[in-house]
Structure formats: structure tokens, C-alpha cells
Amino acid sequence: MIQQFADWLVYGIFGLDTATPLGTAVNFFFYDSIKIIILLFSISFVMGIINAYFPIERLRQYLATHKLYGLDYFLAALFGGITPFCSCSSVPLFIGFVKGGIPLGVTLTFLIASPLVSEVAVAMFLGSFGVKATLIYVVSGTVLSMIAGLILSHMHLEPYLSDWVKAAQAQSSVQSQQWEAEKTPFIKRLPAITRESWGIVRGVLLYILIGIGIGATMHGYVPEGFFEQYLSAENWWGVPLAVVLAVPMYANAAGIVPIIEVFVAKGIPLGTAIAFMMAIIGLSIPEATMLKKVMTWRLIGIFFGVVTLLIIISGYLFNWIR
Amino acid sequence: MEVKILGTGCGKCKTTYAVIEKVIKENNITATITKVEDIMEIMNYNILSTPAVVVDGEVKTKGYVPSETEIKELLGV
Secondary structure, three states: OHHHHHHHHHHHHOOOOOOOHHHHHHHHHHHHHHHHHHHHHHHHHHHHHHHHHOOHHHHHHHHHHOOOOOHHHHHHHHHHHHOOOOHHHHHHHHHHHHHOOOOHHHHHHHHHHHHHOOHHHHHHHHHHHHHHHHHHHHHHHHHHHHHHHHHHHOOOOHHHEOHHHHHHHHOOOOOOOOOOOOOOOHHHHHHHHHHHHHHHHHHHHHHHHHHHHHHHHHHHHOOOOOOHHHHOOOOOOHHHHHHHHHOOOOOOHHHHHHHHHHHHHOOOOHHHHHHHHHHHHHOOHHHHHHHOOOEOHHHHHHHHHHHHHHHHHHHHHHHHHO | OEEEEEOOOOHHHHHHHHHHHHHHHHOOOOOEEEEEOOHHHHHOOOOOOOOEEEEOOEEEEEOOOOOHHHHHHHOOO
């Protein structure tokens, strides 16, 4: 339906030729933009509903008061994924978890999953690569966060937290206050959830349009298989190179996926692309500086090192599966 | 009345500040409005997500930008 609309608009109204690169590029731009905006809004909306009923305070309460034998890592990764990610919230969250007596490993799992699996990333993946690739992405992002948290928890890194965080941890107490269930009926919450979802779409709209704009241009003009000669699956250094390049960079998932989509269409293996994407949105220099408030450089180094390694491994894994 | 906006300085926190400032001005409310950006001070309020709005020492909203109607309710307009 969206494709028909895009065809009608670009070829019918604008009168562009279906066979020209310009026609293909403009059509791709409209089709992708509309599809992704609809997807992003729907996913944010569903996540907003889940969040209204399971706020993060409730998760903390639950994790702090139950012995879960490893399931806590899964819950942390899951909630990290469905909680709307705002980089500025990661520090208060981190301290809030540590203060609440939640183990460092579980907290780090949450911290990794939160940007890695987000409503924006899921919507962009679904729109660009389809259901199967999105599932691979979400499942691997969740598993990767859990494994990273588990590994880090066995490294006994508590001494490398900032001093004042250590102090907060020492006097940590399971908050006695029960999470108060809000009694607001569902219908009354809908306007707020809708507004919030629209806010998420509006916040990244510009990045989506720029990303799709660049993607569309490349889509129309770069020949098939163009990148294959540089980053094909046979080149063993393709994955580590893509990841190492991507770690210091930060780009919004909204802007980067449409470009990666074109990379894949023109011959880069999906595993390399997913690894690149994870490194871009999961780790970045701005994030490191933010974490400096709660961690020593040494801990940040170990944290980034472990996650980078796992991203590289999952990149190889996907390339090998396909 | 004393209104505080807790947040480490991201876009959402700035929007929250602007909306609250607007409501206060439009309704001629006597209130001091301060931005709290220091993370250690923010953590004293025991919140997990920012931006948060504190009215007279009590956390009223957290984790999202409240709407104008919601702020009016919080400030008792």
C-alpha cells in the first residue's frame, strides 16, 4: 500500500521516470520514510503501554527482592530493550540500580541493552531489513548484553567504580517502599502515551530523513556489489575493521540504518552490517565520558573491551550462519 | 512554591524547564524555578529516570516531559 502511494506520488504526480536513478532514489526516499515513521510510532506506542505498567522502579524493586539465579540478567536485558533510551538517563539509572543493591553485572547488562536494543533500532531494522533480520538483531542484542554482564560480574570490578559510587553502594539498602501501583485507568493514559510516542518520532525525524536521503541517493547511484570487493564475508578482517571504526562514532540508529541498508544491498554481508550498527549505537566516546562520572577509566576500558569483543564475535557468527 | 527540574542536561530536561517556566509566567504563579544538574544531588531524590519535576521537595513526575495541563495540575492552578 505504501509502495503504491510512493509509486503514485513519484511517478504519477512528480512525473519522474521509473527507469532513471533519480526516479528510483526519490521513490525509495518516500517509501522508506513513510514506512519507517509508521513503524516507529507503532513500536514506541506499544513500548509506552508496557512501560506504563512496568516502570523501571518496579523492575528495580523486583530484582532487589528476589533471588533469580541468572534470570535477573535476562530481565535486565529485556527491560533495557523496552525502556526508551535517553543517554542522559543512563547515569542516574546506573547509580539507582547500584544503590538499590543490584549486582554490578546485572546493572551493566541493563546499561548495554538499553541503547543497543531500542524502539528506534527495532523500527529501523524492521523497515529496512524485514522481520527475520530484526529478530536476529533483537535476540543477539539481548543475549550479548547478558553474556557481557555475566563476564563482567566475574571480573570483580567493584573496586574500579568512582569513590562516591562505592560509598553509595556501601550504604545500599533494599528500598522498603513498595512500588505503588498507579490506579489511572488505561483510557486516561492513552493521550500521554500517544504524545510520548509522537515525541520519540519527532525527536529522530530529521535523522531519519537525512539517513534515508543519503541512503536513497546511494541506492540510486551506487552500482550493485560495489562494496563487496572491500568488505565481503571472505575477508576475515571485515568484521573487526567495521567494529573498530564504529566504536568511537556515535550516530542515531535512525540515521545510520538506512545507510547500512544500502551497504547490504550493494554487497556487504549482513553480519558485518549488524556488528557495525551495534558498535555505533552501543558504544561511543560521548557514552564513555558520561560513564566517567561513575566509573574509573580502567573500568570503562574493560567494559568497552568486553562489549567490543562480543560484538565482533556475533558479527562473525551471523556471517557464518548465512 | 519551589520547583526543581532534575536532569543532567539533555534535550528533554530543557524542554521540561521551558514548559514549566511558561506555565508559571502565564498564570502569574509565585514560584522559584531551578535546574538541578549535579548528579549527586539528583540521586538524593531516589529517581531512576530524568527529567524529574520536584515541587516543594516532593518528586511529582519522572522520566518524561509533562504536558502543560499536567503541570498546571501539579502547581495547583
